[in-house]
Amino acid sequence: MTDRLPxxxxxxxxxxxxxxxxxxxxxxxxxxxxxxxxxxxxxxxAVLRLVGQPAGPMDWALAALVVIxxxxxxxxxxxxxxxxxxxxxxxxxxxxxxxGLSRSVSADAIVDAIVEDLGKVSGSDHVVIVRRRRDAxxxxxxxxxxxxxxxxxxxxxxxxxxxxxxxxxxxxxxxxRRVSAVHGLANVxxxxxxxxxxxxxxxxxxxxxxxxxxASTLRLLDGAAAEASAAFSRAYSxxxxxxxxxxxxxxxxxNRRYFEELVRLLARRRRAGDAVGILMVDIDRFKVLNxxxxxxTGDEVLRAVAGAIVSAVREDDVPAxxxxxxxxxxxxxxxxxxxxxxxxxxxxxxxxxxxxxxxxPGVSVSVGVAVSTEPDEPIDxxxxxxxxxxxxxxxxxRDRVVAA
Numbered sequence: 093m094t095d096r097l098p099x100x101x102x103x104x105x106x107x108x109x110x111x112x113x114x115x116x117x118x119x120x121x122x123x124x125x126x127x128x129x130x131x132x133x134x135x136x137x138a139v140l141r142l143v144g145q146p147a148g149p150m151d152w153a154l155a156a157l158v159v160i161x162x163x164x165x166x167x168x169x170x171x172x173x174x175x176x177x178x179x180x181x182x183x184x185x186x187x188x189x190x191x192g193l194s195r196s197v198s199a200d201a202i203v204d205a206i207v208e209d210l211g212k213v214s215g216s217d218h219v220v221i222v223r224r225r226r227d228a229x230x231x232x233x234x235x236x237x238x239x240x241x242x243x244x245x246x247x248x249x250x251x252x253x254x255x256x257x258x259x260x261x262x263x264x265x266x267x268x269r270r271v272s273a274v275h276g277l278a279n280v281x282x283x284x285x286x287x288x289x290x291x292x293x294x295x296x297x298x299x300x301x302x303x304x305x306x307a308s309t310l311r312l313l314d315g316a317a318a319e320a321s322a323a324f325s326r327a328y329s330x331x332x333x334x335x336x337x338x339x340x341x342x343x344x345x346x347n348r349r350y351f352e353e354l355v356r357l358l359a360r361r362r363r364a365g366d367a368v369g370i371l372m373v374d375i376d377r378f379k380v381l382n383x384x385x386x387x388x389t390g391d392e393v394l395r396a397v398a399g400a401i402v403s404a405v406r407e408d409d410v411p412a413x414x415x416x417x418x419x420x421x422x423x424x425x426x427x428x429x430x431x432x433x434x435x436x437x438x439x440x441x442x443x444x445x446x447x448x449x450x451x452x453p454g455v456s457v458s459v460g461v462a463v464s465t466e467p468d469e470p471i472d473x474x475x476x477x478x479x480x481x482x483x484x485x486x487x488x489x490r491d492r493v494v495a496a
Contacts, residue, residue, distance in 0.1 A: 202323045207236045216297040223293035260284035264294040283317035287324040340413040343398035351412035355471045369423030369431035370478040372460040376490040378417035400441035435459040435493040456491035
């Protein structure tokens with residue numbers, strides 16, 4: 093990153109180059125007043141010499157110099173005022189971006205906060221936010237056009253632009269060339285996005301004209317990229333912390349805390365006629381397995397069983413580790429027969445596990461099934477019903493599915 097913008101805009105009068113109250117501003121204002129006073133005095137002297145006596149060449153030269161100096165002073169005042177106006181606009185825009193970033197808690201919200209103002213104030217035709225996806229080895233490039241009526245577009249780019257080690261600015265330039273080739277953009281300007289110690293993408297600006305980008309745009313882009321990088325780091329840390337708090341470290345499945353929060357949320361949104369199914373799954377004789385083969389082997393078996401459960405359930409079903417050797421599966425809108433079939437698929441998937449590399453001949457599970465279509469029936473009560481069905485499966489000989 094290069095220059096960083098100040099977070100508070102200046103408030104100056106035209107011709108005053110700094111903010112009132114600042115010591116530098118006080119000196120500048122005094123020198124400006126002295127200059128105006130000297131110019132006024134010169135003007136009075138020039139007028140008196142022209143009207144008080146026959147004007148000679150020196151008198152007219154003095155008058156001409158006063159006119160030229162006056163014009164230069166007026167031009168200077170307007171130029172300083174224009175610079176200050178641009179600075180105020182630049183700082184106000186950056187403050188808006190900062191405000192949006194400070195309220196953003198997700199990666200998508202951060203992207204929205206960046207593109208909302210950056211395209212307007214930078215004079216660019218397109219803003220492209222490129223960032224690495226956390227769940228896939230690709231880069232997402234979201235292109236936003238400043239032209240009204242043009243919809244945003246998202247393109248997947250290869251991750252290779254990030255994988256070759258280089259300085260952040262070099263990687264940003266590499267990404268900008270890729271984006272230019274994909275979208276046919278010209279005259280691009282890029283700044284890297286850095287989070288968790290590595291480059292995760294870049295912000296790319298483009299415009300059709302070939303003129304050089306002004307220094308104010310460079311400062312704005314670098315400042316926005318720096319603050320966006322910090323916001324991405326916060327969002328990723330927040331998401332990682334939430335994931336750790338809701339994920340079972342051993343199996344990678346959602347844990348009991350997550351499952352119970354999901355159940356409470358589902359209970360509030362449940363409508364009449366919505367069916368909910370619960371499968372309680374327990375590994376048979378797991379204590380004997382632990383005592384015989386050791387807890388390390390037991391942990392490997394738990395991972396294998398968790399994988400078998402995930403492979404057997406439907407896409408919308410939610411499996412979780414409930415505790416110890418017990419798992420639970422939330423089924424969305426199943427019939428009783430469908431719920432039983434899912435339970436049977438789980439039983440068969442676990443029975444078919446090849447655990448020979450662990451020295452374990454095999455394991456089995458017992459499954460209890462409960463389904464409800466009554467929106468007023470608490471899901472916690474349904475879990476108890478499924479748990480009772482599980483114990484009936486155990487008493488009936490294990491390695492079976494029993495429906496309530």
